[in-house]
Each structure stands twice: as structure tokens, then as C-alpha cells.
Amino acid sequence: MAKTKLIIDTDPGIDDAMAILMAFHSPEVEIIGLTTIFGNVPTSLATHNALHLLEVIGREDVPVAQGCTMSLKNVPKVRIADFVHGKDGLGNTNPSPPKRKALDLSAKEFLLKMINTFPGEVTVVALGPLTNIAMAIRADPMFAKNVKQIVVLGGAFFVNGNVNPASEANILGDPEAADIVFTSGADILVVGINITHQVVMTDDHLKQLGQSESAFAKYVYEISHFYFDYHHEAYDMKGVYLHDPTALAAAVDPLLFTFAEGVVRVQVDGISKGMTIFNNTGKRWGEVTEWCNKPSVKVAVTVDANQITDMLMERLLTDVK
């Protein structure tokens, strides 16, 4: 079967790095580019880290396109998650400056170019705020039709957020962009923290990575201490949430999840700014609501969590070079 072409829109980020390494050991997909966004780190550092990761992986043939530095409302991300990922985004391991540069094309331009070149063939895995993707949707009405699928890591469905009780970090990073993407009519899978908080890499798994001879496993071991320390402290757990690798797994094998279909809207202001509100009641509402006559998305509601952790471990522990 033909491999699915993937573009990973990313803000690396320790769990982004895990997802990117996993993707390059996933025979089901072919990564045709990385695009960058703010979130875990500012955008320029995300670009730096994306280029660095491709060097670690030995895939300097894969292009990187730099994305937006601010949200659609031109609000700079004031809340960069360096307390989760370290100042450098990679657990304060101080990666050496990359040898390559990003493309001259912006992330939006690269997304449009790839989706027009390969209509119906490219899946975008969005691991950060959705600004780049919303820009592409706004620039070209055919984008939503021609993208094969958009897999979104974001939102908190029927559970609390992780920035505050209402909102999850990626959606809060650009709520307007998220609302544009969710109501665009594209084929969308949404993996929220109601799912990713079930998928855990334990302290024992990390030890196993550290003892391995695999270059990918060793690299993840090195960068992950900061991320583990944060989870020990913030959640009192002996492990970490595998947010980004879980979204990548949904692109590789959606059968590891079940999905419910319905309209998702995003709260763009007030105390619940960034909240994702999903209507899958099937109710014929007595009055017109902001959810009426909008396209549906597929929201993940169950997950085979152990399978995903096993998949990540197996793919990190295998050296394919």
C-alpha cells in the first residue's frame, strides 16, 4: 500500500521530538516536511530544533518551513511552555546550532504548495497551535478539500484542560485559528488530552530507553529528564503523558482509537477562552445555535493506550540505519 505523505506542524518540544523520531521509524508514512509554530518554544527556536532533530535522524533531505510567530490576532505567545520542556525546548540539553536553514517558503506557503501538488494525498499532523493551518485554509478554499486529513493534537473533551480547568495548551495558543480549522470542512481527527492523559511512558520505560543501544532511544533518554521532572512535580505521577506521539499514532493507525462525530466550536474569549465544546448529542435544537450547519469532525473518545506506548517504545528501540 502507498505510504501516506505526512507534514508535521510542530513546536519541538520533548514530546514533539518523540513523535518526530517515531514518525521516521513508521513504515506506514513518508514525512515530506516539517512546519514550525510557537507553543512549547517560540517559532524561531522551533525551527532550530526541527532542523536539529532532522540532523539527529540523518534526514537532512527533509525540508523545514518556518511558520507564524504570533496567533491570528497578532498576540505573541506570552506563555511559552519552557517549564515543561526547558529553555531550549529539548530538556536543556543545548543542541548544537543546525547546519541547514529553513526554506524560503513560509509554513503556510509550503502547506499550500504540497497540498496542491499532491491533492488528496497529504495528511497534516498538527502538534501545536493551529495558526499555520488556519492561514492556509483562509488563503485557499480548496485546501480543506484537498488535504487528505488533519490530525489535531489539542482540546480537552469532557475533561479539564492542562493550562487551566477550561483550556488545553495548543488550543489556547490560538483559539481563533482552532475554530477556523475545526469548522473548515476538512477531514479532521482530534486527539485531546482526555485521550493523551491515558497514554503514559513510565519511569521504567525511560530506564529501558537509557539502557538501549539504539541511537533514537538514547537521544530520547537524554532530552526527557526535564519532561519527567515536570510530570513528577505537576501531576505526582511516575511517568509522562505521551501527547504528541499519540497524535502521530492516530495518523499511522486510527484503529487504535474510537471516534465520535460532531461539530466542535472553540471559546475565543472570557474565562473559558480556549475551551473546546463538542456537540454530538444528535438533538434537534429548538433554536439556531453556533454549532448548527457547521461541518463535523471526529473526536477521539477511546484509545488503546498500551498499544500506543508499546508502538512508541518499539519504534524508538529499533535502529533502522
Ligand SMILES: O=c1[nH]cnc2c1ncn2[C@@H]1O[C@H](CO)[C@@H](O)[C@H]1O
Ligand atoms: O501544563 C502545560 N502547559 C503548557 N503546555 C503543556 C502543558 N503540559 C503539556 N503541555 C504541552 O502542550 C501539549 C499538550 O497540551 C503538548 O505538546 C505538551 O508538550
